[in-house]
Amino acid sequence: MIAADQSLARSNGRGVSASISLKNVEKVYGGPSGDLHAIAPLSIELPAGEAVSIVGPSGCGKSTLMRLIAGLDAPTRGEIRVGHQVVAKPVPDIGIVFQRDLLLDWRKVLGNVLLPAEIKGLSGLEGRARELLQEFDVGAFTDSYPWQLSGGMRQRVAIARALLTRPALLFLDEPFSALDALTRDQMNVLLQRVQTSEGVTTLLITHSITEAIFCADRVLVMSGRPGAIMDDIRVPFERPRRLAIRETAEFTSIGRRIREHFEKVGVLVG
Amino acid sequence: MIRRFPASLMRLRAALSALGLITGLAAVAPAAAQAPTPVKVLLDWAWLPYHAPFLIAQDKGYYKEAGLDVTLEQGRGSATTALLLSQGGFDIAHLNVTNAAQMIGKGGAITAVGLYQHKTAAAFIGIKGKAKLDGPQSLRKLKIGSTPGGSDALSLRIFTAANGMKVSDLNVVALDANAKTTALFGGTIDVVSGDSPAFDAYVRATGQEPVDLHLADAGVPLLGFGFAVNNAYLAKNPEVVRKFLAATRRGFIEAARDLRAACELIQAKVHLAGTLERCIDYNQGLLALSTPPGDPGWGHQSTEEWTKLISTLKSAGELPGDDKPVTTFFTNDYVPK
Amino acid sequence: MSVGTTQPIAEVERAASAKTPASASGAGNLAAGMLWPLLSGAIGLALWEGLVRLFKVPVFILPAPSQVIVTIVEQWWYLLSQLAITTFAAGLGLVMAVVFGLAAGAAITASRLVDRMLTPWLVIAHAVPKVVIAPLFLVWFGFGLQSEMFFVVAFTFFPVIVNTVTGLKSADPEQILMVRAMGATPTQVLRKIQFPSALPSICAGIKLAVTLAPVGAVIGEFVASNKGLGHLLIRAVGDMDTPLAFAAVTVFSIFGVLLWRLAEWGERRVLPWHPSQREAFLRGAGT
Numbered sequence: 001m002i003a004a005d006q007s008l009a010r011s012n013g014r015g016v017s018a019s020i021s022l023k024n025v026e027k028v029y030g031g032p033s034g035d036l037h038a039i040a041p042l043s044i045e046l047p048a049g050e051a052v053s054i055v056g057p058s059g060c061g062k063s064t065l066m067r068l069i070a071g072l073d074a075p076t077r078g079e080i081r082v083g084h085q086v087v088a089k090p091v092p093d094i095g096i097v098f099q100r101d102l103l104l105d106w107r108k109v110l111g112n113v114l115l116p117a118e119i120k121g122l123s124g125l126e127g128r129a130r131e132l133l134q135e136f137d138v139g140a141f142t143d144s145y146p147w148q149l150s151g152g153m154r155q156r157v158a159i160a161r162a163l164l165t166r167p168a169l170l171f172l173d174e175p176f177s178a179l180d181a182l183t184r185d186q187m188n189v190l191l192q193r194v195q196t197s198e199g200v201t202t203l204l205i206t207h208s209i210t211e212a213i214f215c216a217d218r219v220l221v222m223s224g225r226p227g228a229i230m231d232d233i234r235v236p237f238e239r240p241r242r243l244a245i246r247e248t249a250e251f252t253s254i255g256r257r258i259r260e261h262f263e264k265v266g267v268l269v270g
Numbered sequence: 271m272i273r274r275f276p277a278s279l280m281r282l283r284a285a286l287s288a289l290g291l292i293t294g295l296a297a298v299a300p301a302a303a304q305a306p307t308p309v310k311v312l313l314d315w316a317w318l319p320y321h322a323p324f325l326i327a328q329d330k331g332y333y334k335e336a337g338l339d340v341t342l343e344q345g346r347g348s349a350t351t352a353l354l355l356s357q358g359g360f361d362i363a364h365l366n367v368t369n370a371a372q373m374i375g376k377g378g379a380i381t382a383v384g385l386y387q388h389k390t391a392a393a394f395i396g397i398k399g400k401a402k403l404d405g406p407q408s409l410r411k412l413k414i415g416s417t418p419g420g421s422d423a424l425s426l427r428i429f430t431a432a433n434g435m436k437v438s439d440l441n442v443v444a445l446d447a448n449a450k451t452t453a454l455f456g457g458t459i460d461v462v463s464g465d466s467p468a469f470d471a472y473v474r475a476t477g478q479e480p481v482d483l484h485l486a487d488a489g490v491p492l493l494g495f496g497f498a499v500n501n502a503y504l505a506k507n508p509e510v511v512r513k514f515l516a517a518t519r520r521g522f523i524e525a526a527r528d529l530r531a532a533c534e535l536i537q538a539k540v541h542l543a544g545t546l547e548r549c550i551d552y553n554q555g556l557l558a559l560s561t562p563p564g565d566p567g568w569g570h571q572s573t574e575e576w577t578k579l580i581s582t583l584k585s586a587g588e589l590p591g592d593d594k595p596v597t598t599f600f601t602n603d604y605v606p607k
Numbered sequence: 608m609s610v611g612t613t614q615p616i617a618e619v620e621r622a623a624s625a626k627t628p629a630s631a632s633g634a635g636n637l638a639a640g641m642l643w644p645l646l647s648g649a650i651g652l653a654l655w656e657g658l659v660r661l662f663k664v665p666v667f668i669l670p671a672p673s674q675v676i677v678t679i680v681e682q683w684w685y686l687l688s689q690l691a692i693t694t695f696a697a698g699l700g701l702v703m704a705v706v707f708g709l710a711a712g713a714a715i716t717a718s719r720l721v722d723r724m725l726t727p728w729l730v731i732a733h734a735v736p737k738v739v740i741a742p743l744f745l746v747w748f749g750f751g752l753q754s755e756m757f758f759v760v761a762f763t764f765f766p767v768i769v770n771t772v773t774g775l776k777s778a779d780p781e782q783i784l785m786v787r788a789m790g791a792t793p794t795q796v797l798r799k800i801q802f803p804s805a806l807p808s809i810c811a812g813i814k815l816a817v818t819l820a821p822v823g824a825v826i827g828e829f830v831a832s833n834k835g836l837g838h839l840l841i842r843a844v845g846d847m848d849t850p851l852a853f854a855a856v857t858v859f860s861i862f863g864v865l866l867w868r869l870a871e872w873g874e875r876r877v878l879p880w881h882p883s884q885r886e887a888f889l890r891g892a893g894t
Contacts, residue, residue, distance in 0.1 A: 317842070343750060343833060344750075344838075346742075346830060350742065350745065359749050447845070448844040451667075452847075455665065455667070455668065472847060542846070543843060544846055544847070544848065
């Protein structure tokens with residue numbers, strides 16, 4: 001496991017992030033009407049510092065996969081390693097951003113960002129918290145309550161919270177699905193910039209093909225029942241990225257490739 | 271023979287006399303010099319005019335002279351007082367002896383040690399001109415206010431049995447104790463079933479005249495106020511009980527001698543409501559049913575009245591438990607002779 | 608390093624409106640809010656006074672407001688000293704009930720077994736008419752503070768427990784999952800998520816308890832204490848000193864209103880973030 005003090009030993013914002021390795025990982029849920037294969041045997045290697053998107057339809061197992069890697073659930077078969085250590089219990093050094101921001105109503109924004117430090121018993125991170133909020137353009141609301149912020153701002157706070165303790169992994173489970181399209185685009189730009197500056201291994205789960213490509217170095221295309229990786233696409237664009245790249249031919253060709261996968265398996269009909 | 275003593279011898283004599291006086295006083299003083307014995311006394315109810323004697327005994331130092339440090343606690347009805355006394359929460363109680371008898375019948379370890387009100391105060395009280403009370407049978411035509419579960423419910427039952435009636439023959443309106451007075455003045459009832467000293471005083475305080483039918487004169491041999499002691503306490507402190515009764519009697523005597531001063535004292539000390547006149551009236555009503563405090567036999571209980579009480583209660587089904595000898599209920603060993 | 612592009616206008620507007628106070632005339636509203644109730648009260652009192660004088664109602668049946676006020680003024684020390692005793696008992700009992708209620712509520716939430724074994728007793732204890740058990744308390748505990756205190760607890764524990772359980776159970780399961788993923792221990796989950804989530808409900812329960820506590824103390828005093836406002840009341844009624852009884856009831860009612868206000872003030876301090884307090888928050892502090 002990546003020690004907390006190790007992850008804090010970063011002077012320039014970049015530091016120790018972890019690699020992810022899955023070998024023949026399978027997840028089967030036993031049920032009254034027979035077994036449900038959520039994830040078929042799956043193997044993949046994700047190097048440290050890489051930004052990876054998983055795109056797939058609802059129920060394809062992408063959230064399950066994230067939970068398995070995070071140690072919140074155990075695989076039926078196979079082995080998962082984070083930073084070369086086998087995952088047998090919840091991995092402590094992960095920042096997670098959920099679809100709901102899950103900010104605590106009773107704490108001000110700063111208090112929310114500092115929550116992971118309190119839980120883990122780490123001190124001295126208040127400066128970093130303020131910096132992150134400033135960086136995400138919500139610094140003016142540091143002493144406000146969450147209800148005073150809009151949805152997009154709240155998710156920024158949630159991302160700041162996830163990054164507070166300089167985790168080795170950053171997981172985002174459909175973090176922008178609840179936001180309006182324009183805000184969502186804004187958040188995409190924010191996310192890829194953050195990932196670049198923090199250099200943390202990032203796993204983004206999304207429904208949106210465009211988002212998957214824009215925010216990642218590598219896109220894993222998943223289909224469901226059982227969950228399997230249909231394609232593993234490298235995204236060649238340089239950072240920092242601008243929204244305009246979405247209209248380039250290279251971008252749209254990747255998008256087409258993904259879309260064709262979904263059409264083939266019947267997820268999209270069009 | 272005239273002796274002439276030298277001056278020095280005179281001085282020695284004076285010194286010896288003084289010494290003798292001091293020694294003599296010292297011999298007498300121990301009782302007063304020792305710490306007074308604490309005694310916890312429970313009254314029958316919250317402060318009412320007839321509790322004045324106790325306050326006088328405290329105020330004038332009768333208890334102190336007897337070597338007692340008496341704490342008076344207000345009660346919540348003689349039945350509850352009898353129960354609390356039997357549990358040992360208090361040492362001595364001032365209460366309605368009929369309730370004490372019932373407690374003893376139930377097995378409560380208390381004994382009646384004195385009785386000064388030999389006639390029950392239970393009565394029917396109405397307002398002159400508004401109710402006609404001539405004899406027990408006239409009750410049939412009147413609306414009677416009574417407190418279910420209260421002491422007057424018991425006296426009502428015994429009254430009807432003693433006069434060849436059934437309670438169902440009477441028009442009884444169930445009222446909370448506090449509501450009875452208002453109901454009487456408001457005219458919703460014709461007579462109140464309750465204690466005559468209290469209601470007579472209330473009626474007269476409004477400038478009207480009461481009419482009474484005393485149950486003691488109508489075949490109801492229930493007893494009134496007296497004193498009871500917790501048996502365990504009595505066994506350990508017989509002298510204290512004696513002294514308490516003697517000192518309390520002094521309070522009763524003093525109160526009877528000057529009711530006005532007594533009422534002034536109690537009103538000032540415990541925030542008693544009502545006028546001075548009402549307080550005096552109330553006390554006079556109770557005195558009329560009691561042995562005069564100055565009487566040598568004050569507090570003395572007769573086997574005859576106790577036997578009558580016990581058999582009346584038994585036949586009314588109000589005395590539970592096995593038959594106990596009448597001597598378990600009372601004793602005269604501690605009253606002032 | 609800023610994002611570069613401007614924030615969507617909708618976001619900015621929403622954020623701005625959340626920070627500026629709602630249009631309220633502040634002091635003007637307060638005056639209007641008090642004017643009509645005061646006027647209504649004055650009319651009611653005048654009617655009462657008039658009726659009593661007109662029909663020459665005896666003072667021991669229904670005293671006139673003027674008589675009650677005179678009594679309050681004349682006996683203010685007696686009334687206040689007895690009120691203090693009642694308040695003390697109510698306060699002590701309330702503290703006990705809150706401590707017990709929070710602990711029992713937490714235990715019931717944490718364990719199904721505790722829930723199944725304890726809840727029936729609590730429901731029975733709550734359902735028994737308190738006036739019936741008051742004489743029993745007298746016999747068990749004697750006259751005085753201890754009886755009163757237990758009586759207050761009997762009156763107030765149930766709303767505290769019920770609201771604690773409801774509040775704790777209303778904690779967002781996803782928030783709990785989130786902090787568990789951060790590595791939170793069960794104690795941390797309780798302290799940092801469940802308890803703060805439960806606070807609005809707990810506050811509601813305590814507000815109820817605060818208003819019930821003096822009532823419990825007074826009823827306890829009717830039967831089991833020789834001090835306090837309840838004792839004063841029972842003696843006044845028994846002695847037919849109706850003006851004093853009314854005076855006591857008036858003082859008690861005013862006290863009850865003040866207590867309620869105090870409880871609301873406390874709630875505002877504890878829950879500035881709650882939707883119920885947001886308007887006041889904006890009007891008052893602003894960030």
